[in-house]
Amino acid sequence: GAVVSQHPSWVICKSGTSVKIECRSLDFQATTMFWYRQFPKQSLMLMATSNEGSKATYEQGVEKDKFLINHASLTLSTLTVTSAHPEDSSFYICSAPLTVNSPLHFGNGTRLTVT
Amino acid sequence: DQQVKQNSPSLSVQEGRISILNCDYTNSMFDYFLWYKKYPAEGPTFLISISSIKDKNEDGRFTVFLNKSAKHLSLHIVPSQPGDSAVYFCAASVYGLTGGGNKLTFGTGTQLKVEL
Numbered sequence: 072g073a074v075v076s077q078h079p080s081w082v083i084c085k086s087g088t089s090v091k092i093e094c095r096s097l098d099f100q101a102t103t104m105f106w107y108r109q110f111p112k113q114s115l116m117l118m119a120t121s122n123e124g125s126k127a128t129y130e131q132g133v134e135k136d137k138f139l140i141n142h143a144s145l146t147l148s149t150l151t152v153t154s155a156h157p158e159d160s161s162f163y164i165c166s167a168p169l170t171v172n173s174p175l176h177f178g179n180g181t182r183l184t185v186t
Numbered sequence: 187d188q189q190v191k192q193n194s195p196s197l198s199v200q201e202g203r204i205s206i207l208n209c210d211y212t213n214s215m216f217d218y219f220l221w222y223k224k225y226p227a228e229g230p231t232f233l234i235s236i237s238s239i240k241d242k243n244e245d246g247r248f249t250v251f252l253n254k255s256a257k258h259l260s261l262h263i264v265p266s267q268p269g270d271s272a273v274y275f276c277a278a279s280v281y282g283l284t285g286g287g288n289k290l291t292f293g294t295g296t297q298l299k300v301e302l
Contacts, residue, residue, distance in 0.1 A: 120289070175232070
C-alpha cells in the first residue's frame, strides 16, 4: 500500500491564485521530504528539500517566495504555489524515505493546471 | 546539464523476452543508483538499487548492472510481462551526502511496452 499520500491529485486554478498541495507520510515519521516537479516529457527535477521544524532548502533556480514549503509536523509537508501562472502548470510530486538511507517513496503526484 | 541520461525514450519488447533499459551518467561523484517504475498519473515506485561497490544486483526478474568505468548502468527484466509496461526512470545520488541517497537526480525515462 501507499506509504506517502499526496492531495489533491489534480487541481485547476486561475492565474494569480495560490494552490496548496499536501504530502503526508503514512505510518512513519518523515523528518525530511522532497518535492519534485515534472514537465511533459522531461525528468523529475528536485525543487526543494523540506525539513521538519526548519526552513526548506531550495534547489538553484527555484524561487522560495513562490513555492512556499511548510513542514510543521513529522508526517506532513505542504507546498504552496503562490500567485500561480500558466508556466507553473506541471506535475508536482513529493517523496520521503522510510528511514534515513532508504530509497524514496513517492506520492501519486498533483497535476496543476493554471488557466 | 543532464547528469543522468536515458537515450532511448521508448522500447518495445515481446512478452517473455528480455527487456534491457540503459542509463548513462556524467557525474563521477554519483555512487548510488536506483531504478523506478512509473504508471500514468501515479508517482514513481522503487524497483531496485545498486551501490557503486557492486557491479550487479538482482531481485527476482530484475537485475541492475553497473559499469563504473563507462558510467553506465542497465536494468534487465527477464522474462518481460505485459504488466511491466510503464515508464522506467534511472536515478543517481551521492550516498554519503546529506543523509544518504535521498537527493536523487533522475533521467528522462524510457517508456517500456511489453507486447503479447
